[in-house]
Every structure is written in C-alpha cells, then in structure tokens.
Amino acid sequence: MDYGMIGKIEKAKRYAEEPERITLHSFTAEIHGDNNTYIVTFSPEGWDCSCAAFKGHGNCAHVMAMEILLKPMLKREPMPYYHGQNIVSDVEKAHRYALQTDRIHFLALEVSFHGENSDHQTTLTGDVWHCTCDFHHSRGVCSHSMAMEKILKGMVPVTSVVVS
Ligand SMILES: [Zn+2]
Numbered sequence: 537m538d539y540g541m542i543g544k545i546e547k548a549k550r551y552a553e554e555p556e557r558i559t560l561h562s563f564t565a566e567i568h569g570d571n572n573t574y575i576v577t578f579s580p581e582g583w584d585c586s587c588a589a590f591k592g593h594g595n596c597a598h599v600m601a602m603e604i605l606l607k608p609m610l611k612r613e614p615m616p617y618y619h620g621q622n623i624v625s626d627v628e629k630a631h632r633y634a635l636q637t638d639r640i641h642f643l644a645l646e647v648s649f650h651g652e653n654s655d656h657q658t659t660l661t662g663d664v665w666h667c668t669c670d671f672h673h674s675r676g677v678c679s680h681s682m683a684m685e686k687i688l689k690g691m692v693p694v695t696s697v698v699v700s
Pocket residue numbers: 574585586587588589590595596597598599
C-alpha cells in the first residue's frame with residue numbers, strides 16, 4: 537500500500553474518534569424494528585419516520601434510536617416526547633435498536649467534515665461515496681469516506697480498503 541493511502545487511513549481513524557468534527561445534514565435509513573421495517577429520514581427540515589407513532593405524534597422509538605446512535609454528529613436537541621407516549625418502553629427500545637446496529641442500513645447520507653486543513657462534504661448514495669476532497673477525486677476513497685465507514689460499521693456499504 538502506498539504512503540498516501542496509509543496517511544488517509546490514519547486520518548480516518550482520528551476522525552472516527554472525533555465524531556464531533558462531523559455534521560450530519562441529511563440521511564435516509566432503514567430500521568428493522570421488532571415487527572416491521574421503517575424508513576427514517578433526517579434533513580434540515582427535521583425528522584420523519586414511516587411508522588404510525590411518528591405519523592400520529594411526531595416522535596417514535598426509531599427516531600430516538602437514531603438520535604442515540606448519531607448523537608455527536610446531529611448537532612441538535614432530541615425530539616420532545618409526545619403526550620401519551622410510552623416513554624419507558626420507547627427509551628428501552630431506542631437503546632436496544634441503537635446497540636443492535638445490524639437492524640440499521642443507511643440508503644443515503646450527507647455529512648460535512650470540519651477537517652484539519654479545510655472542510656469537506658461527503659455523501660453516500662446507494663453504495664457510492666462521493667467527497668469534495670482531491671484525494672477522493674483521484675482515488676475513489678478518502679479519509680472522510682473511510683471515517684464514515686468506520687463510524688457506521690455494518691450500517692453502510694464498505695467500498696474502501698479494510699479500515700480496522
Ligand atoms: Zn418510527
């Protein structure tokens with residue numbers, strides 16, 4: 537492996553340990569609940585989930601699970617509980633889902649990195665990563681896409697060399 541790539545792998549590890557450098561702007565993810573599979577989306581306009589609880593009340597265990605899982609990257613307050621929500625049950629479920637990451641698959645996401653030298657935008661669409669950095673342009677992977685693969689291990693397609 538070449539020196540440039542080794543440097544990017546090292547940098548990816550550092551970024552993965554400093555997720556507060558990353559801001560999540562939007563994503564679409566599938567979450568396999570105990571009974572059904574739901575689609576959770578997040579964008580600058582806010583959260584959405586395809587489940588009945590969210591449609592009726594504007595919050596649910598799926599959104600709460602994603603809030604737990606993605607906390608340092610979300611940069612916003614958690615959604616409020618709704619009147620009549622079974623908080624004990626939903627909090628338990630959200631923590632369980634957030635740990636059982638094989639339930640979760642990201643279909644698309646958009647993040648920005650506050651890098652050591654400059655800021656970059658990194659996106660995932662299906663199983664294709666894009667990034668605004670020069671290294672990604674020439675090599676198809678970069679410290680940013682590798683850091684996201686590491687942080688969201690098992691939940692995003694891995695297209696780069698193994699980052700362990
Ligand atoms: Zn939901």
